Amino acid sequence: MDSAKSWVVAAACCWVNVFSYAVFRSTAVxxxxxVQSLGMTxxxxxxxxxxxxxxxxxxxxxxxxxxxxxxxxxxxxxxxxVAPLSLAVCFFGNSMPFLVVFLGILHGTSLGFFSLFNAxxxxxxxxxxxxxxxxxxxxxxxxxxxxPPVFQVLFDEYGLRGGLLLCGAIASHALGGALLYRLPPVxxxxxxxxxxxxxxxxxxxxxxxxENLRLVLSCAEEMEHSTPxxxxxxxxxxxxxxxxxxxxxxxxxxxxxxxxxxxxxSEKSNTIDAKFKSSGRKxxxxxxxxxxxxxxxxxxxxxxAQILFNMSTYLTVIVDFATDRGVSKWDAVLLLAIYxxxxxxxxxxxGWISDKKCIKRSAVMSLHFLLWAASYFMLASTTxxxxxxxxxxxxxxxxxxxxxxxxxxVMELVDAQQFSLCFGFVTLIIVLPFSVxxxxxxxxxxxxxxxxxxxxxxxxxxxLSALLWMWVLVRER
Numbered sequence: 450m451d452s453a454k455s456w457v458v459a460a461a462c463c464w465v466n467v468f469s470y471a472v473f474r475s476t477a478v479x480x481x482x483x484v485q486s487l488g489m490t491x492x493x494x495x496x497x498x499x500x501x502x503x504x505x506x507x508x509x510x511x512x513x514x515x516x517x518x519x520x521x522x523x524x525x526x527x528x529x530x531v532a533p534l535s536l537a538v539c540f541f542g543n544s545m546p547f548l549v550v551f552l553g554i555l556h557g558t559s560l561g562f563f564s565l566f567n568a569x570x571x572x573x574x575x576x577x578x579x580x581x582x583x584x585x586x587x588x589x590x591x592x593x594x595x596x597p598p599v600f601q602v603l604f605d606e607y608g609l610r611g612g613l614l615l616c617g618a619i620a621s622h623a624l625g626g627a628l629l630y631r632l633p634p635v636x637x638x639x640x641x642x643x644x645x646x647x648x649x650x651x652x653x654x655x656x657x658x659x660e661n662l663r664l665v666l667s668c669a670e671e672m673e674h675s676t677p678x679x680x681x682x683x684x685x686x687x688x689x690x691x692x693x694x695x696x697x698x699x700x701x702x703x704x705x706x707x708x709x710x711x712x713x714x715s716e717k718s719n720t721i722d723a724k725f726k727s728s729g730r731k732x733x734x735x736x737x738x739x740x741x742x743x744x745x746x747x748x749x750x751x752x753x754a755q756i757l758f759n760m761s762t763y764l765t766v767i768v769d770f771a772t773d774r775g776v777s778k779w780d781a782v783l784l785l786a787i788y789x790x791x792x793x794x795x796x797x798x799x800g801w802i803s804d805k806k807c808i809k810r811s812a813v814m815s816l817h818f819l820l821w822a823a824s825y826f827m828l829a830s831t832t833x834x835x836x837x838x839x840x841x842x843x844x845x846x847x848x849x850x851x852x853x854x855x856x857x858x859v860m861e862l863v864d865a866q867q868f869s870l871c872f873g874f875v876t877l878i879i880v881l882p883f884s885v886x887x888x889x890x891x892x893x894x895x896x897x898x899x900x901x902x903x904x905x906x907x908x909x910x911x912x913l914s915a916l917l918w919m920w921v922l923v924r925e926r
Contacts (some may be wrong), residue, residue: 454573459581461626465566465626465627466590471619472600473505473560475595475596475597476761477765478600478604478768478785481768482877483611486609497553498761499884501698502886504553505558506879506880507875507877507880508562510870510874510877511561512869520567521630524629525662532559533623535551537615537618539617540614566630567872568865568869571868574804583833587792589795590789591789594785596829648879739867740862746875751914752918757876760852762886768782785847788841789845791845792848795848795849795850817847818847820843821843822915824840825908825911829902889903
């Protein structure tokens, strides 16, 4: 872990995210062009984009579960083929149902499999995990910096259908990086133990060592109840075998029970010892994932839902919002680039600060949620382009600082074997706010005529999340 090859894999994750999330990060340009090309209301035009996010969230836990049985690089390669194809097929359709199926459902589903890059980072890094996560996740921020103006040129030149065809060609470049996701065989072995995990510092899992202990107990019972035959030579040999096996069993027991006691909390250790004493041949029962019983899981999921919802909503409506305030089209598109620059800078800067443990992660989350809320209050309260630029910088910085910490928080909550599944369920919770976003956009823009109230509402929700992380910070002290 943390080897030279690990950094190559981190760069590959960044490369994949640059191209695979290119359209997702350029939804503001796509949204305006759908409205103009198909003559639809804002609510109708936002449905393919919202469905893209919904099916991204729905497919993420499926991808996490499949990653337990299929190599991550194989899943990512398949997604790298389906995602650009779903965009290119939109060339043959010019109606909302066609965009809903291919742009919303199929493309969104393939995007969910790209979220597995977080598991790849967790398997390759231990000491520099936050920096590596920042490098990998900065890929879709870099894509958000480069592609919005590029896509705007393509849509202006070739129209909506031709532009989506070329978008598919651009997205296909993610395939090269996906081929570098192949993991070294020792990736899981060196993953550090966690409070809620099952890995141990001596290699192997507690379940494996418990199974070895049961086998030793079983052998001891068989030797205790076995009787040698009447032949004296055979009896002498049997006694020697029993003595030799007894010494081996005692040695193995001494080296098995000690790691178990060192890596388990006392209550769990007593419970397992009691089970072994009652019956050495009983197996552990499979229950629901342990992270469902952790309050921190729900706070992380709620925070990630807000992060993705606020980021995607801003990136969807900011061009339309700015042009409503009298800003030119290209100046409005420039706000996306400014947002992306601040996002990239934050991911690298916050990752370095987090790995150096200069400030607690809960403090980082609370501070940046407050900054994010302030940027939305500023955006809703002014019409000057200068303040829109300041808001874009603040919102982009806050998005980068918080989003790159979410997989780190999940890594600290569960072990490597549970990470993909846990992160998938964290992503799944975002489905609910994504489902109501078209209605929200339609209500504020089509009915009330302005996005001001929507940004005020988002700012209030961010402020409440900041208070929750403040409470966590106080509890940690």
